[in-house]
Amino acid sequence: MTAERRRALMPWGIFALVLVVLPHLPGFGSGYAVSLLSQMGIAVIFALSYNMLLGHTGLLSFGHAVYFGLGAFVAMHAVRWAAAGLWLPIPLVPLVGGLGGLFFAALLGWPSTRRAGTVFAMISLGIAEMVVALSYMIVSFFGGEEGINGDRTKAPSFLGFGFGPQIEVYYVIAAWCFASVAAMYAFTRTPVGRMCNAVRDNPERAEFVGYNPQVVRYVAFMAAGFFAGIAGGLNAINYEIVTAISVGAATSGAVLLMAFIGGVGHFVGPVLGAVAITYLQVSLSDFTHAWLLYFGLMFVLMVLFAPGGLAGLWFMHAPILRAGLGARLIGPYARAVGPALVLALGAIIAIEVNYRVSTRPDLGTAFEFAGIAFDASQPWVWLLAGSLAAAGFWGMRRGLGPAFERHASLMAEAKGGGAP
Amino acid sequence: MTAPAIRLSDLRKNFGATEIIRGVDLEIRQGERHAIIGPNGAGKSTLFNLVTGRLAPTEGRIEFEGQDITAWPPYRIARLGLARSFQVTNIFPRLSVFENLRCAVLWPLRQGYAFWRMVDTPADVRERTHEVLGKIGLAARAQVPAGLLSYAEQRALEIGIAIAGGARVILLDEPTAGMNRGEAERAVALIREVSAGRTLVMVEHDMSVVFDLADRITVLVYGQVIASGPPAEIRADRAVKEAYLGEAAA
Ligand SMILES: Nc1ncnc2c1ncn2[C@@H]1O[C@H](COP(=O)(O)OP(=O)(O)OP(=O)(O)O)[C@@H](O)[C@H]1O
Ligand SMILES: [Mg+2]
Numbered sequence: 087m088t089a090e091r092r093r094a095l096m097p098w099g100i101f102a103l104v105l106v107v108l109p110h111l112p113g114f115g116s117g118y119a120v121s122l123l124s125q126m127g128i129a130v131i132f133a134l135s136y137n138m139l140l141g142h143t144g145l146l147s148f149g150h151a152v153y154f155g156l157g158a159f160v161a162m163h164a165v166r167w168a169a170a171g172l173w174l175p176i177p178l179v180p181l182v183g184g185l186g187g188l189f190f191a192a193l194l195g196w197p198s199t200r201r202a203g204t205v206f207a208m209i210s211l212g213i214a215e216m217v218v219a220l221s222y223m224i225v226s227f228f229g230g231e232e233g234i235n236g237d238r239t240k241a242p243s244f245l246g247f248g249f250g251p252q253i254e255v256y257y258v259i260a261a262w263c264f265a266s267v268a269a270m271y272a273f274t275r276t277p278v279g280r281m282c283n284a285v286r287d288n289p290e291r292a293e294f295v296g297y298n299p300q301v302v303r304y305v306a307f308m309a310a311g312f313f314a315g316i317a318g319g320l321n322a323i324n325y326e327i328v329t330a331i332s333v334g335a336a337t338s339g340a341v342l343l344m345a346f347i348g349g350v351g352h353f354v355g356p357v358l359g360a361v362a363i364t365y366l367q368v369s370l371s372d373f374t375h376a377w378l379l380y381f382g383l384m385f386v387l388m389v390l391f392a393p394g395g396l397a398g399l400w401f402m403h404a405p406i407l408r409a410g411l412g413a414r415l416i417g418p419y420a421r422a423v424g425p426a427l428v429l430a431l432g433a434i435i436a437i438e439v440n441y442r443v444s445t446r447p448d449l450g451t452a453f454e455f456a457g458i459a460f461d462a463s464q465p466w467v468w469l470l471a472g473s474l475a476a477a478g479f480w481g482m483r484r485g486l487g488p489a490f491e492r493h494a495s496l497m498a499e500a501k502g503g504g505a506p
Numbered sequence: 507m508t509a510p511a512i513r514l515s516d517l518r519k520n521f522g523a524t525e526i527i528r529g530v531d532l533e534i535r536q537g538e539r540h541a542i543i544g545p546n547g548a549g550k551s552t553l554f555n556l557v558t559g560r561l562a563p564t565e566g567r568i569e570f571e572g573q574d575i576t577a578w579p580p581y582r583i584a585r586l587g588l589a590r591s592f593q594v595t596n597i598f599p600r601l602s603v604f605e606n607l608r609c610a611v612l613w614p615l616r617q618g619y620a621f622w623r624m625v626d627t628p629a630d631v632r633e634r635t636h637e638v639l640g641k642i643g644l645a646a647r648a649q650v651p652a653g654l655l656s657y658a659e660q661r662a663l664e665i666g667i668a669i670a671g672g673a674r675v676i677l678l679d680e681p682t683a684g685m686n687r688g689e690a691e692r693a694v695a696l697i698r699e700v701s702a703g704r705t706l707v708m709v710e711h712d713m714s715v716v717f718d719l720a721d722r723i724t725v726l727v728y729g730q731v732i733a734s735g736p737p738a739e740i741r742a743d744r745a746v747k748e749a750y751l752g753e754a755a756a
Pocket of ligand 1: 526547550
C-alpha cells in the first residue's frame with residue numbers, strides 16, 4: 087500500500103472504528119444514547135442521499151422524503167412477510183427499502199429531471215403532495231392514519247441475532263451507514279458522478295461534450311432514491327412502524343435543513359448536518375416547545391451568514407488552524423460572538439415567555455427559566471429581553487467587521503506560506 | 507469516404523419575424539480547414555448553433571458525413587464526432603481545469619454513464635486529459651476552479667474542451683477573440699497542430715489568421731453565402747471586397 091493510498095483510506099478506518107466503538111464509550115451506552123445514535127446513522131444516509139441531488143447535481147428537491155417514506159413502507163411490508171415466513175433476515179430489509187426507493191425514483195424521476203432549477207423544485211413539490219394524498223387513500227399499502235407496523239423479532243434470525251435489543255439494530259444501522267456513505271462517496275468519483283457536477287455547473291456545455299443532462303440527472307435521482315430508500319428501510323426496522331409522516335413535507339424539509347446546515351458544497355457537510363440536527367431535534371424538543379421556531383431561525387441565519395454550512399465554516403478555518411494561527415482569531419471572534427450570545431439570550435427570553443404565555447395560558451404568567459423566577463405580566467421581563475437583544479445586536483454589528491477582517495488577513499497569511 | 511464532413515442545404519433560421527439565416531448552401535470537405543468570415547451580426551454563430559443542434563433550423567437540411575442530423579439534440583451530434591467551442595466562454599465554472607477537460611474526454615473514450623467504475627481508473631482518460639492540459643498550456647493551473655481563471659486562460663480552456671475528445675470535425679467560434687498577440691499566436695499554432703488530419707471550421711475576424719490557416723473560406727453576409735473558395739479566389743472576389751474586405755480595409 088502506498089502512502090497516498092493509506093492516507094486516502096485513513097478517514098474510512100476512523101469512521102468504521104467510530105461506528106463500532108461509539109455505543110461502548112462512557113455516556114453513550116444508555117438506551118437513550120443508543121437510540122439517538124441509531125437515528126443519527128439513519129439521518130446521515132438520508133442527508134447524504136439528498137445531497138446527491140442538491141450539492142452534486144444542483145437539483146433542489148422539496149420532496150425527497152417520498153423515496154425515504156416509500157422505501158420505509160416497502161421495507162415494513164417486507165418485515166411483515168418475513169414475520170409470516172419469508173426468509174428475509176432483518177439486516178437485508180434495508181436493501182428491500184432501497185430497491186423500493188429506487189423503483190419509485192425510476193418511475194417518478196424521468197418527468198422530474200427534464201429541467202433543473204425552479205421547474206424541478208416545483209415538480210418535486212407536486213409529486214410529494216400527490217404521494218401524501220395517495221397515502222391516505224391507498225389504505226392497504228399505507229395503513230391509513232395509523233400507518234403500518236411490524237415486529238422485527240419475528241423475522242428469521244441472522245447469525246444468531248434476533249434484533250430485539252436496540253444495540254443490535256444500531257449495528258445494522260451502523261453497517262448500512264458505513265456501506266452507504268462509502269458507496270455514495272464512490273459514486274461521486276465515477277464518470278457519471280463527475281458529470282453530475284458538470285451538469286450542475288453548465289448543463290448546456292455538458293450536452294456539447296456528448297452527455298444528455300436529463301439522463302445524468304435521472305441517474306443521480308435514482309441513486310438518491312435508492313439511498314433514501316435504504317435510510318427509510320432502516321427507519322422501518324428501527325421504529326417498527328411507518329406512518330404517512332415519513333413521506334410528508336416535514337420530513338422533506340428536515341432533510342433539506344440537515345444538508346444545508348451541514349453544507350452542500352462538501353461531501354461531509356450533510357454528515358455534520360445530520361448529526362447536529364438530529365441531536366438538536368431530540369434534545370431541544372426536551373427543553374422547549376418552540377424548538378421548530380429555533381430551527382427556522384437557525385436556518386435563516388445559516389443561509390444569510392454561512393451559506394457553506396458547518397463544513398464551509400470548517401474549511402474556511404482549517405488552513406488558519408493548520409498554520410498555527412488560530413490563537414489570533416480568538417480576540418476578534420470573541421468580540422463578535424460574545425454580543426451575539428447576548429442577542430440570542432434576549433431573543434430566547436422573549437420567545438420562551440411569549441410561547442409559554444400564548445400556548446399555555448392556563449399555567450398563568452409566573453414561571454421559572456434557567457433557575458430564575460419570572461412573572462411575564464411584569465414589564466421588566468420584556469424590557470430586559472428587549473435591551474439584551476438591542477445591546478447584543480449593537481455589539482455584534484461592531485464586532486463582525488473586525489472579525490471578518492482578521493479572518494481574511496490570517497487566511498492570506500496561511501496561504502502565503504508564512505509571508506507577513 | 508466521399509461524403510462531405512458537413513453539408514447544408516437551403517438552411518434557414520428565423521427569430522420571430524426576422525430571417526437571420528436566409529438560404530445557406532455549403533459544403534465543408536473532409537480534412538479541410540475552413541474559415542467562415544463576415545461582418546458582425548451576419549449569422550456566423552447562428553450557423554454554428556444550427557449545425558451543432560443548439561438551435562433547430564426553420565427550414566433546410568444539415569448532414570454530417572452523409573447522415574441527416576437536422577434538429578438532432580446537441581449530445582447526439584457531439585457523439586458522432588463533432589465538437590465545438592463558443593464565442594462566449596462556456597465552461598464548467600466550479601470544476602477544476604483538469605476536470606473540465608476530463609468531462610470532455612469521457613464520452614469519446616466510452617465512459618458513458620458508468621457508475622460501476624472509478625473515473626480515474628481508465629489510463630486513457632487520465633493520459634488524454636493530461637495531454638490536452640499540456641497542449642493548452644494550463645498544466646500549472648490544473649487544480650484551479652475554471653471560474654477563477656483569467657479571461658485568456660478561459661479562452662484557452664474553451665478551445666481545450668473542444669479539442670479534447672478528438673472529434674473528427676471541430677467548430678471553433680472566434681477562438682482568438684480577446685487574446686493579445688502572443689496568446690493568439692500560440693492559440694493558432696495549437697489549432698493548426700490539433701486540426702491536422704481533421705476537419706476544422708472556424709469563425710475568425712483576424713484576416714491574417716484566416717488567410718494563413720484556411721484552405722477554403724466562406725463569406726457570410728446578412729445570412730447568405732456571397733462567396734466560398736480558396737483564399738486567393740476570395741481575395742480577388744469583387745463582391746467580397748465590396749461587402750466585407752473593402753469595408754474592413756476602409
Ligand atoms: N437567440 C436569438 N434570438 C434572437 N436573435 C438572435 C438570436 N441569436 C442571434 N440573433 C441575432 O441574429 C443575428 C446574427 O447573430 P450571430 O451571433 O449569428 O452573428 P455573428 O455573425 O456571429 O456575429 P459576431 O461576429 O458579432 O459574432 C444578430 O442580429 C443577432 O442579434
Ligand atoms: Mg458570432
